[in-house]
Amino acid sequence: MRFADIPGLENVKQKLYRTIESGKVAHAQLFAGTEGSANLSMAIAYAALLNCTNRKDGDSCGECPSCHKIGKSIHPDLHFVFPVSATKEKTGKEVISDSFIAEWREFIRQNPYGGPYEWSLEFGGENKQLNISREESRNIIKKLALKSFEGEYKVMIIWLAEYLHPSAANALLKLLEEPPGKTVFLLITYDHEQIISTILSRVQLLKIKSFSKEEVSNYLVDRYEINTDKAIQIANIASGDLNLAIKMIDEVEDDTHQLFQEWMRICFLNNHSKMVEWAENFSKTNKISQKGLFQYGLSILRESLLMQNGSEESINLTDSENKFVTNFSKTLDLAKLEKLYNLLNSGCYHLERNGNTKIIFLDTSLQITSTFRS
Numbered sequence: 001m002r003f004a005d006i007p008g009l010e011n012v013k014q015k016l017y018r019t020i021e022s023g024k025v026a027h028a029q030l031f032a033g034t035e036g037s038a039n040l041s042m043a044i045a046y047a048a049l050l051n052c053t054n055r056k057d058g059d060s061c062g063e064c065p066s067c068h069k070i071g072k073s074i075h076p077d078l079h080f081v082f083p084v085s086a087t088k089e090k091t092g093k094e095v096i097s098d099s100f101i102a103e104w105r106e107f108i109r110q111n112p113y114g115g116p117y118e119w120s121l122e123f124g125g126e127n128k129q130l131n132i133s134r135e136e137s138r139n140i141i142k143k144l145a146l147k148s149f150e151g152e153y154k155v156m157i158i159w160l161a162e163y164l165h166p167s168a169a170n171a172l173l174k175l176l177e178e179p180p181g182k183t184v185f186l187l188i189t190y191d192h193e194q195i196i197s198t199i200l201s202r203v204q205l206l207k208i209k210s211f212s213k214e215e216v217s218n219y220l221v222d223r224y225e226i227n228t229d230k231a232i233q234i235a236n237i238a239s240g241d242l243n244l245a246i247k248m249i250d251e252v253e254d255d256t257h258q259l260f261q262e263w264m265r266i267c268f269l270n271n272h273s274k275m276v277e278w279a280e281n282f283s284k285t286n287k288i289s290q291k292g293l294f295q296y297g298l299s300i301l302r303e304s305l306l307m308q309n310g311s312e313e314s315i316n317l318t319d320s321e322n323k324f325v326t327n328f329s330k331t332l333d334l335a336k337l338e339k340l341y342n343l344l345n346s347g348c349y350h351l352e353r354n355g356n357t358k359i360i361f362l363d364t365s366l367q368i369t370s371t372f373r374s
Helices: 010-021 039-051 065-071 097-110 116-123 134-144 166-171 173-177 213-224 228-238 242-247 256-268 272-283 287-308 319-331 334-352 357-373
Strands: 028-032 078-081 154-159 183-189 204-207
Touching: 010 039, 010 204, 028 039, 039 065, 039 154, 039 183, 078 097, 078 134, 097 116, 097 134, 134 154, 134 166, 134 173, 166 173, 213 228, 213 242, 228 242, 228 256, 228 287, 228 319, 256 272, 256 287, 256 319, 256 357, 272 357, 287 319, 287 334, 334 357
Parallel strands: 028 183, 028 204, 078 154, 154 183
Antiparallel strands: none
């Protein structure tokens, strides 16, 4: 993993590179970003840069022995800690990161933008509560007490530091404050406010912003070779979450725009029988498609609100979507657009919490109709 493999975020990459060039590498850093952002991939790329023997053009070379080993997550001076849970095969003191390292390597190879849900599926956590235990902290202390094997830096990447058990977090405080020489902690979080204050006070915070729509769509086209219109459509739905965008490649239909347009037409015409029929069909689709339709609607309404405010230059849509947004935004005032946005956002919230999909869709449809007719 190199900086070049990560879309955008040039300012962050340059900032991290300058810390090495200036010799001012902070010994404990916290990469904070939302799920689907580049915080994990950025940490791995930074670890590669720290130990690269032939840095050039603000990046690791990707060719030296150190880069090859870090690319395969087998470098002896790169350590990973991540939340795990008991499985049928592993229980008790076996429930630590080292027991799942093979699954972890496959996980970050397949999708370094994945989240805890995908990770749990990868190692067979069976929806049990993930945790970084006190036993894990003991292993961290043991590993970092040893001298580096072949790299300039020993790097400890702790993925999802908010999952640190309080006893584990407290056990690491002294080590975070005074680590051995040439040792770098890279903590990664989706929610830094959930990390205890004594940890936060010992790390340097680096905020990783979400990807732009253009960065997501370009990544999907380049990496997965999907057509540009579908990539833009997915990027509009994902709202900067590259993990979600990747999952939606095979789930989002090419006619999502037509589906949303037809849904709005049914609501506008107050066709109750069609709404019931659509609710029935909607309940039979998978969760990603259900959430995708609502999120796509949110993206269309956001663009409509921007158009209402005269910010047309910020719109990133296909030609057919742009035509729909132009006409749609003319038929509704700002108050109605805002109400529709809140309705879809509420529907998405309840879908995420496993509400009854048929009721959610039908209730949202009826309220959209009411908004159109008010």
